[in-house]
Amino acid sequence: MPSALPDGLPAPIDGSLPASAFGGPEDPQPPFGFYVHVPYCASRCGYCDFNTYTAAELGGGASQASYADDAIAEIRLARRVLGDADRPVETVFFGGGTPTLLPAADLGRILAAIRDEFGLLPDAEVTTEANPESVDPGYLAHLREAGFTRLSFGMQSARAHVLQVLDRHHTPGRAQECVAEARAAGFAHINLDLIYGTPGETDEDWQASLDAVLAAEPDHVSAYALIIEDGTRIATRIRRGEIPLPDDDVLADRYLMADEALTAGGLGWYEVSNWAADGAARCRHNELYWTGADWWGAGPGAHSHIGGVRWWNVKHPKPYAERVAAGESPAQGRELLTEEDRRVERILLELRLKDGMPLSLLKDRGFAAAEAAVEEGLLEPDKFADRKAVLTLKGRLLADAVVRDLVD
Structure with a gap:
């Protein structure tokens, strides 16, 4: 963590x-x-x-x-x-x-x-x-x-x-x-x-x-x-x-x-x-x-995500232990993810996968950037034709830059 x-x-x-x-x-x-x-x-x-x-x-x-x-x-x-x-x-x-x-x-x-x-x-x-x-x-x-x-x-x-x-x-x-x-x-x-x-x-x-x-x-x-x-x-x-x-x-x-x-x-x-x-x-x-599924993170500083709600526990083991011993949540804070938050996170994470990311997640500027990435050899053209964005080997080397262009 x-x-x-x-x-x-x-x-x-x-x-x-x-x-x-x-x-x-x-x-x-x-x-x-x-x-x-x-x-x-x-x-x-x-x-x-x-x-x-x-x-x-x-x-x-x-x-x-x-x-x-x-x-x-x-x-x-x-x-x-x-x-x-x-x-x-x-x-x-x-x-x-x-x-x-x-x-x-x-x-x-x-x-x-x-x-x-x-x-x-x-x-x-x-x-x-x-x-x-x-x-x-x-x-x-x-x-x-x-x-x-x-x-x-x-x-x-x-x-x-x-x-x-x-x-x-x-x-x-x-x-x-x-x-x-x-x-x-x-x-x-x-x-x-x-x-x-x-x-x-x-x-x-x-x-x-x-x-x-x-x-x-x-x-x-x-x-x-x-x-x-x-x-x-x-x-x-x-x-x-x-x-x-x-x-x-x-x-x-x-x-x-x-x-x-x-x-x-x-x-x-x-x-x-x-x-x-x-x-x-x-x-x-x-x-x-x-892939944005659900998990509960137990322990000091652990993060959890359930149904679009993400929270994180207090960092130090002492207050963590005191809270759970009292039957209280050790969570320090949380956020409610919007649909846009979840769309962006899907792009950030799924583009890194060999299975790729559906092009339906992209807005107009992101789709245009994806088309340019295909031309530059950063995305697989055959997968693009199947409505998927999948990184090439060259694209994997530049994954962070590709992602920044696609989230627009």
């Missing part, structure tokens, strides 16, 4: 939602998922601006040991807010922070509370993020027994000096070992996260990371360009001139290297920064976000 939260409108203390969020009796229910934010980290990575806390940063009144009880209290609040509506959960995603700093039994208890309150679909996807050094074979076996179906390991790089710049503390090679241990524990779906463009990273370093990922044989890979966020340690180092700012041309070249290597390795792109072995290997929880 990003560290900065918008102001928004006041959120009701009981968490109640307007009637418009529930739709009419004839309206189809969109897919429903749960996000659980675990805000704890053993140490802070130099590039991270997420809402996370080390033990030294927590202060009094917040406890990692009691966090599972806090999250379960919010899950029960969610059941009260959503009433008796039948909303079985299709996806659950534990993110952070480092969820696997909690005992596996605690993660299992939180998942069990979601199952007890809402029910899980038989084929529900249940993911947790994990740092490579935070798990071992026994821990992974406990997660699988608790009902987790998917793991996402933060590998970032195969090179020690790149990990050092990122302030990542796992040993090179450990992430690949985790893939093998996860397979042995019975996990069919495993993601490795990579970051490219770290200061000091060479083309050879990046190729080595891609080679290491493919040798580990996960069925999903996410690769993100390093983004320099204000207030992070790496931003401070760049400002001081200790390390260089990532170069846009280098980032583009690294993306092309990734797409070539991952495609050759049997992984196809389905979102600009994500590649999967097949449809079953895609991250269904992220697809839920990208």
Whole structure:
């Protein structure tokens, strides 16, 4: 969860939602998922601006040991807010922070509370993020027994000096070992996260990371360009001139290297920064976000969206724990999305998908921009003829610019 939260409108203390969020009796229910934010980290990575806390940063009144009880209290609040509506959960995603700093039994208890309150679909996807050094074979076996179906390991790089710049503390090679241990524990779906463009990273370093990922044989890979966020340690180092700012041309070249290597390795792109072995290997929880479905975000700083209402929780674990213990909503603020808000968000998100975005979302100026993008080789002409906007490889490199033109 990003560290900065918008102001928004006041959120009701009981968490109640307007009637418009529930739709009419004839309206189809969109897919429903749960996000659980675990805000704890053993140490802070130099590039991270997420809402996370080390033990030294927590202060009094917040406890990692009691966090599972806090999250379960919010899950029960969610059941009260959503009433008796039948909303079985299709996806659950534990993110952070480092969820696997909690005992596996605690993660299992939180998942069990979601199952007890809402029910899980038989084929529900249940993911947790994990740092490579935070798990071992026994821990992974406990997660699988608790009902987790998917793991996402933060590998970032195969090179020690790149990990050092990122302030990542796992040993090179450990992430690949985790893939093998996860397979042995019975996990069919495993993601490795990579970051490219770290200061000091060479083309050879990046190729080595891609080679290491493919040798580990996960069925999903996410690769993100390093983004320099204000207030992070790496931003401070760049400002001081200790390390260089990532170069846009280098980032583009690294993306092309990734797409070539991952495609050759049997992984196809389905979102600009994500590649999967097949449809079953895609991250269904992220697809839920990208297609505007519903989800409840539990935990400090977590965001939720139900029926066009979006809200976000207080950031710090102490006031979060105090509110849920009192039976109150931990929401700090919320907003009601207009039809125009939702149209723009669909363009922003769906254009990044291989499945593309319907041209019906575009207004006149946006449609004219899309026609120009086809001429410039940024959108697939055959898909355009089928009334879809789908990025070409060149278009993926310039996705942000294409989106800006299409939202007009």
